[in-house]
Amino acid sequence: MNESVISLDHLTKYYGKSRGVRDLNLTVRRGEVFGYLGPNGAGKTTTIRVLLDAIRPTEGSAQVLGLDSRRQSVAIKRRLGYLPGELSLYDNLTGSEYLRYFANLRGGVDWSFARGLAARLDLRLSQRIGSLSQGNKRKAGLVQALMHRPELLVLDEPTNGLDPLVQQELYRMLLEFRQDGGTVFLSSHNLPEVERICDRVAVIREGNLVAVEEIETLKRRAYRELEIHFAGRVPAQAFAGVEGIRRVRVDDGVLHCSVVGSLDALIKVAAQYEVINIVSHEPSLERIFLAYYGGGIEDAA
């Protein structure tokens, strides 16, 4: 079961001036839902497009399903389903014409299965794609990616533009897909989404792989940004040494800080003063990355 489905070996791709990825080494195992997390422009799409052989590595290589991404691309694509981040379909075709076309290029698919997928996503196949909303186009793209029962799904920002109900349905479909033995590689800039459905996650920033973690580990290192409002003035140095605390700043009786891990130590120190309010901010992904993997926390501000 530990067979590798995607394996990047020193994968490097320069293109343009600053875009690209550098020296990626990564293994995705069969049967896992693997999240590829990073802010926009970090190199997620670049990596995915190498897997699809749309672009070619500058150095290094990628293996997909045990096959070389360059030389055996057609054989890979037979067993892979793909949803691009920037989805462009044929506007002049109806949903079912579009799916039939791609089904034909694949030498036929189980049509009742494809219809079932469309029904689950509440996608009307008789409409022309040009008249569909962005969300419905993405549904058509998803059905396209799943209809031939691939072994591996590669999804670039799959929930972009989907309404929350459909997102939930997609999550369920992905988990079922995994239960049936499929492997999912999905990119996202949405940490809660990745936490929710992925088994492991790789974090990429500015073209570099900064971490590969089990989701459980990531959760344990929960990162928050807090504001604690006190009744009176508090000394900043009282909080300086507290376990897990970063970026301490006190102005006018308000403590601003970020905390990695348990809040216990901070709360106990704060309780020595009169607390009026505690505000917890949902940190941006960029902040989380910087907190976890950036060099010094200080330069994050």
Place this chain on the structure above:
Amino acid sequence: MLRSVFLKSLRDQTRSLLWWLFGVVAYIVFVMLFYPTLRQNSELLNDYLQAFPEAFRLAFIGEVEDITSPNGFLASYVFSLIMPIILLVYAIIAGGDAIAGEEERGTLDLLLANPVSRSRVYLEKAANVAAGVLLISLATWASVVLGALPVDMSVSALRVAEVCVSLALFGLALGALALAVGAATGKKGTAGGVAAAVALFSYLMYSFAPSVAALRPYRAVSLLYLYNGADPLSNGLNLVHLTMLVAFTVACVAVGLYFFRRRDLAV
């Protein structure tokens, strides 16, 4: 019609291709109906034409002795200028759009996520461009041969077929060039620009070279000369010219494929 890239592409351009065919047939039939009137005024017209400088005549009408003879008439109104222009416009649009258009619209990304190789997509797209060019050439042949009947114009169906084959090869050459540049660069504008420049250069070399002695030996670099320089309507196909057009076409397709297989595709 959705069984392959070739058929899907043909389906996509059905409507536009029908308009092209309609336009070609309508133009030729209309011109043919005009032939009896023209023949009645033959001396007047020929004198009128003789009054133009030779270079001007060559540039805009072609090498025509007698514009009211069937061949002279067909050359000047159909085959010298109008049909090559129609074919080149069609072929450049279709060739440039084949790969680069699909890439610019963003649909190439998912198309190639299917288990089809780049070569296969490219060659099926090339076949699709060729099919359009061949259909227009066939319509040209049929309209001329059938249009000649009611106006009692004596034309050889075989010779007309030969000039139409040459015309088709001219269209294929420019279509292949636009296809190749588009596939190699991913840019429709570049494809159209390069092919149009070659067409324009061809026209200049073909039309003005006869009157500029220094240019005369280089007429063979003109696609237009290779198409019509040996007057296939009167003399039948010139095998050397035909071979050169075919070689040019094949070379373009091959070079385009070479670069298309190697390069990074745009998102």
